Amino acid sequence: MSNTQSSRKDRKAFFAWAAISIFYLFQYVLRVTPGVMVEELRHEFTLTAEQFSTFGAYYLYAYSLLQIPLGILLDRVGVRKVILFSIAVCTIGSFLFGLAEEVWVAQLSRLLIGAGSASAFMGALKVAADHFAPGKRGFFIGTTLTLGTFGALTAGKPLVLLVEATHWRNAVVVCSAVGLAIFLIAYKLLPRYAQDVPHEKNFSFERLFKQIGQVMTTWRVVLFALLSIGLYAPLSVLADLWGTAFFITKFGFEKGQAAQIIMLLYVGLAIGCLIMPGYCEKKGILNLGIRICIISLFVLYSMILYGPAMGAITLSVALLLIGFCGGAEMMCFTGAVSGATTYNTGLIIGFVNTFNMLGGAIIQHLVGFRLDIKWDGAMNEHGVRIYTTEQFTYALSMLVIIVGVSVLLSLFLPRMRKTS
Numbered sequence: 001m002s003n004t005q006s007s008r009k010d011r012k013a014f015f016a017w018a019a020i021s022i023f024y025l026f027q028y029v030l031r032v033t034p035g036v037m038v039e040e041l042r043h044e045f046t047l048t049a050e051q052f053s054t055f056g057a058y059y060l061y062a063y064s065l066l067q068i069p070l071g072i073l074l075d076r077v078g079v080r081k082v083i084l085f086s087i088a089v090c091t092i093g094s095f096l097f098g099l100a101e102e103v104w105v106a107q108l109s110r111l112l113i114g115a116g117s118a119s120a121f122m123g124a125l126k127v128a129a130d131h132f133a134p135g136k137r138g139f140f141i142g143t144t145l146t147l148g149t150f151g152a153l154t155a156g157k158p159l160v161l162l163v164e165a166t167h168w169r170n171a172v173v174v175c176s177a178v179g180l181a182i183f184l185i186a187y188k189l190l191p192r193y194a195q196d197v198p199h200e201k202n203f204s205f206e207r208l209f210k211q212i213g214q215v216m217t218t219w220r221v222v223l224f225a226l227l228s229i230g231l232y233a234p235l236s237v238l239a240d241l242w243g244t245a246f247f248i249t250k251f252g253f254e255k256g257q258a259a260q261i262i263m264l265l266y267v268g269l270a271i272g273c274l275i276m277p278g279y280c281e282k283k284g285i286l287n288l289g290i291r292i293c294i295i296s297l298f299v300l301y302s303m304i305l306y307g308p309a310m311g312a313i314t315l316s317v318a319l320l321l322i323g324f325c326g327g328a329e330m331m332c333f334t335g336a337v338s339g340a341t342t343y344n345t346g347l348i349i350g351f352v353n354t355f356n357m358l359g360g361a362i363i364q365h366l367v368g369f370r371l372d373i374k375w376d377g378a379m380n381e382h383g384v385r386i387y388t389t390e391q392f393t394y395a396l397s398m399l400v401i402i403v404g405v406s407v408l409l410s411l412f413l414p415r416m417r418k419t420s
Contacts, residue, residue: 012191013131016079019182019189020124021144023087025151026182027117028266029159030094030175031059031240032152034110036159036259038245040168043382045103049375049395053368055110056241060361062114064354068212070119071350074126080190083123087186090116091179098172121148122349145273145330149266152239156259215351223412224336225352229359230294230406231329234301234399235322236360237367239265246396250389251309261316268320272327277334286331287413293328294410296321298403305393305400329356335413363398370395 034041034055042052073082093112100106121144128140162171215221238246243262247253253261280289300322304310310318336352371387374394378386387395 015189017127019186021147023182024120024148027120028148028151029155030113032155035241035244036156037168042384049371050368053364054107057361057365058107058110059114060357062111063118064357066118067350067354071122079123082119086116086119087183091176095176098169146270149270152266153263156263160256160259215347221336224332225355227406228329228332228356230403231326232356233360233363235265235326237364241364246392264316264319265323268323269326272324273330276327277330290328290331291410293325294406296325298407301400366398367395
């Protein structure tokens, strides 16, 4: 291949990756939206804590359960078709959420948003894996994660200001308009690769199910999938749903300040995802790094939940550290695919991500359920349930339990050799 052809191919791949990464950033904004509209949504729909939790949980249910099917579709249908359809579903779901008058309609819209978001990360990784040289892939994968967390980071304060200046429905409709713009950008930038066609003439469901069964019964893969839950799911519970309300109640922050501070979890996550996986794998301490991060998370979550009230600076440092240690989630993907072949790497990534996101959905639902169990009947002037610091602590103790179990599981990790 000539230098001109190679350069043209790299440009096409870069623009394709950029378009999908913008979509990945956008879906992160939609993911955290309910967390910065807690009071407005609970007042609008007269929600209990468990009902409100469904706005985060239903998103994650759809997102997680579609990981393996969409990974297969990306291989057999092509990136362009899957991503464009996904952006359209996300945008329609967001618009429907802004129009919803009934709780079930809002829940359905969150399912649609979760389903539409499910292909973003895998699509970006597929473009990086298929069209960039091995020396460049790690950079683009890490940058994809950074862009996603940047979306979550920057969403908090602007959304709060937009909600306060207008109405929560207007803020959601604005997000829908952004989704439409991203669809047009992706339509223009995503190329029709020659590889974007089914390539298995003798495709067999029997062979596919056999491959899935082999992955699901491989202890190494299952162990890393379970550990990924402890590393990321508790972070998502705080960042996406309950963190803002908990910090307002326990630490006395204003809503805008709490929403901004909670986003520091994603700053730490972006840094951790970029630094730790490559460094730990190169030094041969991947599993040791995972174990240290899980133990650190156990200590940090315990401090925030059971310790005395913290000032903004102390809490900010703690959240940055939690996010940084949560970046070890990406090391679980690296560990899970070690020794994998090109024929099942995507399947393994989808399997681990299914555990990861589904675990977050279940935990979010359980936190809301535990809050309602402890609710003492207190309500504000708008008829919205009020929860005390003690009630939040009881419900969020689930996070410490999950991380504690992960600490025990991490003891089964074998020692890895240093890579050249």
